[in-house]
Amino acid sequence: MCSFAVVIHESGHLLMMLIFGSKPKKISISLFEIAINDESRQQRGDLQNFLIVFFGPFANFICFIIIFLIYLFSGTDLLKFAYVNLSLCLLNLLPVMSFDGGQLLYILLSRRFTGHTAEKAVNIITFIALFPIAVLGFIILFNSDYNFSLLFVCGYIILSLIFKNNRYF
Structure with a gap:
């Protein structure tokens, strides 16, 4: 599915x-x-x-x-x-780098700022977005039969931040 x-x-x-x-x-x-x-x-x-x-x-x-x-x-x-x-x-x-929302945000920001500034802004927003996503991931984990899928997504985002695995334009 x-x-x-x-x-x-x-x-x-x-x-x-x-x-x-x-x-x-x-x-x-x-x-x-x-x-x-x-x-x-x-x-x-x-x-x-x-x-x-x-x-x-x-x-x-x-x-x-x-x-x-x-x-x-x-x-x-x-x-x-x-x-x-x-x-x-x-x-x-979600406005997270390597997701479509992050790409959309980058496109919008790069119309007003330099590509480097837009990339930095998306990276900062990604870092900020990690906290509520992680909290929600733990809430889901503790209230389900070990559903850790959102925490897995957080891990992917963290690795993307660490290894700068973003693909901006």
């Missing part, structure tokens, strides 16, 4: 890239992410880049709406899949 939601998410990015006439150079799959290597980012305007980044979470949101409506009107047991899509949408919209 989660893998299919990730495919929907990445398909949203790819669809917008193709609409704007860009083709990915390479798509790589690793344990933690699917990376779309796009060498034409620098040639596109901010609006096109913003829409390409935004359309991944938006595709998950649209999928959530459609599946939720199907659930409401037919009673089909697809509610978990709807919530997986909503969760992936919301998680990716």
Whole structure:
């Protein structure tokens, strides 16, 4: 279920890239992410880049709406899949580097500030966002049957900060 939601998410990015006439150079799959290597980012305007980044979470949101409506009107047991899509949408919209929300924030900030300043700002916001995400992760862990998925996300964000594994434009 989660893998299919990730495919929907990445398909949203790819669809917008193709609409704007860009083709990915390479798509790589690793344990933690699917990376779309796009060498034409620098040639596109901010609006096109913003829409390409935004359309991944938006595709998950649209999928959530459609599946939720199907659930409401037919009673089909697809509610978990709807919530997986909503969760992936919301998680990716967090203003955290290496997530779509961090990329969107970088695009917006770089219109007003230098790329270096925008990158620093997103890194600081990422660091600040870690605390509430970690607290929520521990609350979920202690109130569930050992669901540590949000803490795993925190670990990924921390490692991204340490190794500067961000991919800003």
